[in-house]
Amino acid sequence: MVTLLERINEVLFAAVLIVSFSLLAYIVLQNWRSDIVRALGVLLAGVIIAYSGDLLLARAQRPETVEFLGRAQWLGIVLVPAGYIHFANALLAFGNANTLAQRWRRSVYLAYLGSIIIFLLVALGTNLVIHTGMPSGPVAQFQAGPLFWFYVVFFVVAAATALIAILTVRRSALTPSQRRRLSYLSATFAAPGIGVFPFLLVASPSAAPISLILALQAIASVIVIVMVTIMTYSVAFQGMLIPERLIKQDFVRWWLYGPFVGITTILFIQAVPVIAQQLGLPPETLITFGVMVMTVLMPIFVTQAKPYLDALIYRQDHSEIDYLRNLPRNMFTRADLRALLENSLVAICNPLGVKTGFVIAPGEDGFSIKALWGSRREVRRFVTEHPIANLIPQLDAMPYDASASLDSGSFVVIGSFCLLPLRSPDGVFLGAIGLEATPEQLQRNGGMSTEMRRMVTGLAHQIELALTTAQMQRQIFDALRGLAPEMQSLQQLSSRLEQATPSTLNAIEDDIVLHPDFPQLVKDALTQFWGGPKLADSPLLGLRSVRRVLAEQGGSPTKALQAVLRQAIANLRPDDQIDPSAQEWLLYNLLEGRFLRRQTVRDVAHRLAMSESDFYRKQRIAIEEVARQILLMEEHEYENSTGRR
Known part of the structure; x- marks a missing residue:
């Protein structure tokens, strides 16, 4: 029975280690800037060290190894009470009980100092805290020293301090969800203490059978796994919006x-x-x-x-x-569109005996060749002689009759190519299919037979449907990108309200970046970057980042806002190794030219080789990116001002 319980305890020790280490790694990666999370990290580190010692001690054979591991494990044991006091202070600071938190801040340093002293007394081999006793199997290796009871008092006071802080913050919580999390926390905060406290130094192992002690250890390990998981979930994301x-x-x-x-x-x-x-x-x-x-x-x-x-x-x-x-499986992506255009083009060219063909379709940068079949040299020569920008008006001006059947007159002859305009069901021009042949050649090859006309018409309609679908998806995605700042602001507002306390409500109400019209405010300020009422009287003057640089700008709020906008644009500057034609460079050059260099829309559009309509669409995306950068800057200032790093 004892052997079985020993094996069960080894498994559970390993399980506690895995759970604690996984949770520690996760919260460190997700929210390490929060002081609450750092305190929780100390508690989890104490559990990891203590249980590592238990797992190794279960297999240790030599007395000197047992002595070393038993003393080294005390690093985790002494970290937990200090972590509790740190945790209490971080919770009070989060609840904006600033006076009490500042008063207790010094106690955090004293707690860590006391833990270090206790550990040094243990690690250096003194018998003041613990001393080697009579090993009796897998559970009793040490006995209490004269200063051990000081550690017990320290531990109890630290745990009580953490509980008081949790209940204090819970009373000031405004939302049901926050009170619920703090209730979870009050029920599970003792998990690290249960896991690391050396109970066998208080109660002698001889007072109970070994099997009972091992069974209680196993139950305690299971409780620690459950409680430490709930505890971590309760507080690990405090401050994350x-x-x-x-x-x-x-x-x-x-x-x-x-x-x-x-x-x-x-x-x-x-x-x-x-x-x-x-x-x-x-x-x-x-x-x-x-x-x-x-x-x-x-x-x-x-x-x-x-x-x-x-x-x-x-x-x-x-x-x-x-x-x-x-949705990702059902989307019609650019790769799907390209494959359909290429396959449809091949299916049209082969039966017609056409050796070279292409499809013109719209994209983010206007109309261009989206699919090609045959000789790239011929297509390149044709585009050089007849630029696509000049072809589009001519093709778009062709009469459109949805009921008309396809024949040789449906094509526009330009150079050595016949071009078939593509349109949506309501007649909007979508692009064109280009075939290297004359109408006579198509007719001579049997291309205008009834069956062939039906086949070409069907494939052309499929291409039109694909282009219409891709265009609709692009419009939907543009709309979603436009809504992204508003959705992000609403999510952050909801999260802050959920974590709010009475003293933070006014700060939330005055936080400009949480307003749904924040991107419009950024656009107005950029439009009058070099002077005007939309800059001088902008609500953005109340930003934390603006207040931070106010002194550096000679006390001028307008200059401070200009500095913040300039920094937000500079943050968008891509790395020099990125392709100059990439989207990132296009947005940055647009912002720099239009707002920082005061160039006209026509000049910037000409320099970036885009139409004015495309310029305004790109400008909207670029301004949203500036708003997002300011939002990140504000979050950083918010974390610095509240100590949630």
Whole structure:
């Protein structure tokens, strides 16, 4: 029985390690700038160190190894009370109990100093805190020293301090969701303490059977796994301005890919010797096959489980999320469009005996060749002699009759090519199919027979449908890009309101970047960058980043706002190694030329080789990027001002 319980405890120690390390890595990557998260990181680090010592001690054989590991493990044991005091102070600062938090800030440094002193007393081999006792199996290796009771008082005070801080902040919480998270936290904050406190130094192991002690250790490990997960979820994302549904989704996925896979692997490895003994096979053989099977099955299981977990997370938004999840498979992308145009062009040219053809279609930079079949040299020569920009008006001016049948008169002869205009059902010009042949050649090759006309007409209609669909998708995506700043502002406003306290409500109301018309305010300020009422009286003068540089600009709010706008544009400047024709450079050059150099729309459009209508579309996208950069700058100032780094 004792042997079985020892094996169970080893598995659970490893499970606690995997869960704690996974959660620590996750919160560090996601929200390390938050002081609450840094304090939580200290608590998790203490759990990791303490349980690492327990796992190694269970296998240690030599007395000197036991002595070293038992003392080294105290680094984690002494970190937890200091982490609790740090955690309490960070929570009070987050709840804007500033006076109390500042008063306790010094206690954080004293707590860490006291922890270091206690650890040094242990690590240096003194018997003031602990001393080597009579080893009795897997549970009792040390006895309490005279200063151990000082550590117990320190631990209890630290844990009580954390609980008081949680209850204080919970009373000031305004929203049900924040109170719910703090209730979770108050119920689970003791997890690190349960995991690391050396209970056996307080109660002698001889007072209870070894099997009972091992069973209680196993139960405690399970409790720690559950509680530390809930505790981390409760506070790890405080200060992050993203919807709770995204927090839940990211957290669950991380738990699946990290702790779940790790614990399953540990359980399998621990079960291998038993299975190998029953089957009479070498354990190494089973491990090889097991690793092969689990490498394949675990990703499949996680992938299959994710939709069901998402369904629990998105109970109210299930239909929308399902649609968005399948959207990438149903989209008609640029690659899909190119493939359809090329295949349709081949299907038209081959039966007609045409050796070279192309399709002209619109894109982000105007009309261009989107598909080509045959000789690239001939197409390049044709485009050189007849620029596409000159062909479009001529093709667009052709009479359109949706009921007219396709014949040789439907083509426009330009040079050595016949061009067939493509139109949407309501007659909007979409592009053209170009075939290297004359109408007579098409007629002579049998291209205008009834069957051939039906085939070419059908393929042309498919191309028209594809171009119409691609154009509609582009308009939808442009609309979504235009809504992105507003949606982001609304999400951030919702998150701040969810985490608000009475003292932060006024700050939220005055936060300009959360207003839905923030991008328009940025556009107005850029339009009158060099002077005007939209700059001098802009609400953007209240930005934190503007107030920060006010002194550097001689106390002039207008100059400070100009400096912030100039910095936001400079942040958009791409790396010199990026292709000068890339979208990033186009947007940056547009902003610099139009607003910083005061060039006219015509001059900037000419320099960037685009039409004026395309210029205004690009300018809207560029201004949205400037607004996004200012938003990032404001978030940085907000984090600095509140200490959430």
